[in-house]
Amino acid sequence: MAPALRKLRRLLTLPLLAAASLVLAFEELQWRLEIVFRWIGRLPLLRVVEAAIRRAPPWAALLLLAVPGLGLLPVKLLAYYLMAKGQFVAGFGALMGAKVGGTALVAHLFELTRPALLIIRPVAWTYERILRLRNLAYGLWRSLPVYRWLRGKLQRWRERLRQSTWFRRRWQAVRQKAGAGGRLREG
Numbered sequence: 001m002a003p004a005l006r007k008l009r010r011l012l013t014l015p016l017l018a019a020a021s022l023v024l025a026f027e028e029l030q031w032r033l034e035i036v037f038r039w040i041g042r043l044p045l046l047r048v049v050e051a052a053i054r055r056a057p058p059w060a061a062l063l064l065l066a067v068p069g070l071g072l073l074p075v076k077l078l079a080y081y082l083m084a085k086g087q088f089v090a091g092f093g094a095l096m097g098a099k100v101g102g103t104a105l106v107a108h109l110f111e112l113t114r115p116a117l118l119i120i121r122p123v124a125w126t127y128e129r130i131l132r133l134r135n136l137a138y139g140l141w142r143s144l145p146v147y148r149w150l151r152g153k154l155q156r157w158r159e160r161l162r163q164s165t166w167f168r169r170r171w172q173a174v175r176q177k178a179g180a181g182g183r184l185r186e187g
Contacts, residue, residue, distance in 0.1 A: 014146075021141045024134075030103035037108035053112045058120050061113035068105040072098045 041050050056064060075098040082091030110117070118124045141147050161167050 017140070017144065018146070020137065021147075024137055024141070027103070030100050031107045033100065033104035034107035034111060037104055038111075041108070050112055053109065056113060056116055058116045061116040062120060062123065064109055064113060065106055065117075068102045068109070072102045 040046060053061075053064060075094060079091045079094035079098065082088075082094065084091075118127060
């Protein structure tokens with residue numbers, strides 16, 4: 001490899017890894033928001049809907065994954081319209097809301113239909129490759145010194161937060177207001 005190319009590679013590696021890790025963290029956060037849809041799915045009517053989704057045949061399950069994208073298309077178009085009219089903050093907020101909500105919904109649908117989807121050979125092949133790539137990216141990220149530095153900072157911050165008397169008083173106040181079943185009481 002030419003010296004100039006090596007120098008360019010050394011120069012660009014860390015910023016590109018940092019950008020990739022931010023994208024990875026953002027996507028992972030959205031997938032973790034799937035828990036919200038799981039919680040909503042406990043409602044009696046939605047239990048019936050989820051049971052029907054779980055029973056869907058493989059190709060129908062694959063088509064179900066397109067529903068959130070198509071359903072959010074009008075929201076995304078509205079977001080772009082708002083941005084074009086100069087309401088950038090409202091448009092960006094709508095776009096991010098649609099992105100985060102849509103990804104969380106797709107994650108929930110994927111979890112419901114995964115057994116049926118993995119019967120389809122190309123889907124199973126792609127799923128395995130994506131998991132391998134994700135694990136490789138996580139391994140690479142965890143091997144970087146910046147990851148260890150950030151993790152140490154975060155752990156120290158959490159510890160300071162736990163030891164903070166203000167935080168402890170606020171947390172105790174919230175717990176005291178919580179009634180039976182974890183619901184907050186008025187007053």
